[in-house]
Amino acid sequence: MLWNEITIHTSEEAVEMISNFLHEAGAGGVSIEESGSLNKPRDTSYGQWYDRPLNDIPEGQAIIKGYFAEEVDMDSIRSQIEPRVEQLRTFDIDPGEVKYELKTVNEDDWANAWKQYFKPLRVSDRLTIKPTWEDYEPASEDEKIIELDPGMAFGTGTHPTTSLCLRTLESVIKGGEEVIDVGTGSGILAIGAVKLGAKHVLALDLDPVAVSSARENTRLNGLEERITIKESDLLSVLNASDPTLGIQLPVKLVVANILAEIILLFIDDVYKALEPGGTYIASGIWKNKEEVVETALKAAGFEIAEIRRDEDWLAFVARKR
Numbered sequence: 557m558l559w560n561e562i563t564i565h566t567s568e569e570a571v572e573m574i575s576n577f578l579h580e581a582g583a584g585g586v587s588i589e590e591s592g593s594l595n596k597p598r599d600t601s602y603g604q605w606y607d608r609p610l611n612d613i614p615e616g617q618a619i620i621k622g623y624f625a626e627e628v629d630m631d632s633i634r635s636q637i638e639p640r641v642e643q644l645r646t647f648d649i650d651p652g653e654v655k656y657e658l659k660t661v662n663e664d665d666w667a668n669a670w671k672q673y674f675k676p677l678r679v680s681d682r683l684t685i686k687p688t689w690e691d692y693e694p695a696s697e698d699e700k701i702i703e704l705d706p707g708m709a710f711g712t713g714t715h716p717t718t719s720l721c722l723r724t725l726e727s728v729i730k731g732g733e734e735v736i737d738v739g740t741g742s743g744i745l746a747i748g749a750v751k752l753g754a755k756h757v758l759a760l761d762l763d764p765v766a767v768s769s770a771r772e773n774t775r776l777n778g779l780e781e782r783i784t785i786k787e788s789d790l791l792s793v794l795n796a797s798d799p800t801l802g803i804q805l806p807v808k809l810v811v812a813n814i815l816a817e818i819i820l821l822f823i824d825d826v827y828k829a830l831e832p833g834g835t836y837i838a839s840g841i842w843k844n845k846e847e848v849v850e851t852a853l854k855a856a857g858f859e860i861a862e863i864r865r866d867e868d869w870l871a872f873v874a875r876k877r
């Protein structure tokens with residue numbers, strides 16, 4: 557099958573917003589290559605091993621590719637995306653000097669090409685992410701394996717925000733918690749949380765591709781009884797008093813690995829969903845948004861227990877007073 561490929565050269569800072577624009581325009585898949593995830597010195601403090609090649613993407617820049625069905629009019633897609641990318645500048649996100657390329661490709665070229673770079677990855681003391689197509693033996697009984705085939709959803713664990721969240725979950729989860737994972741993508745954080753001892757996770761995503769990927773990964777890990785996955789715009793699903801959510805409100809822990817601009821939209825809703833003393837791990841925050849997110853968390857009634865960092869990204873560990 558043939559697909560239309562649009563390539564957008566931009567900054568690392570704009571990657572998540574632009575990939576959302578591509579999804580919203582109907583992309584059947586989005587791939588991202590950042591200088592940050594490939595070229596920087598890598599953290600090996602947890603024994604992580606990396607098998608991704610270096611590339612020649614300049615520091616701070618990224619290449620995003622979106623794939624659309626052969627019959628889609630790509631000029632119209634480009635004219636939808638371009639003004640939205642330019643508008644990012646007014647939100648203080650600099651997409652840099654943006655370049656666009658269009659071409660037609662064969663499905664096999666893009667659907668499987670990334671798999672050769674995705675290898676077992678020890679992300680924390682106790683968690684290892686294992687692609688379903690790789691063989692891997694845990695080094696000890698304490699090592700928990702997350703089986704993963706992310707498909708086209710975000711969340712392989714190689715992005716600093718995902719590994720930062722998994723390490724933070726490892727230090728926060730004591731066992732028996734009910735958890736909400738907002739923007740679950742491949743379901744990686746929900747699966748990690750259960751493997752670390754959480755009792756049940758409600759995993760939410762707006763993107764139907766992510767919802768089906770999270771369902772498949774939950775099944776691959778045999779956790780269908782302990783993870784409930786719903787399509788939802790942020791926490792809107794909680795308003796419907798749906799009896800099939802698998803958790804009881806308020807919960808002890810909420811984790812969200814979404815861009816700061818989106819985190820800012822639902823801090824009050826997270827506050828309401830948490831029990832007093834409950835924890836909010838708010839991640840996906842680029843360093844230039846630290847102050848604005850910290851101010852908003854405090855204004856909502858949270859106290860900041862900790863700020864964790866990886867490369868230029870950070871995660872807040874906030875406690876409901």
Ligand SMILES: C[S@@+](CC[C@H](N)C(=O)[O-])C[C@H]1O[C@@H](n2cnc3c(N)ncnc32)[C@H](O)[C@@H]1O
Pocket residue numbers: 572709710711712713717718721738739740741742743744745760761762763766788789790813814815818840
């Ligand atoms: C950066 S990815 C994180 C994926 C995964 N949790 C991880 O840590 O790797 C952000 C996810 O948030 C989802 N998302 C974006 N806006 C959302 C919204 N308004 N409501 C729910 N999910 C949303 C995206 O579809 C995407 O899967």
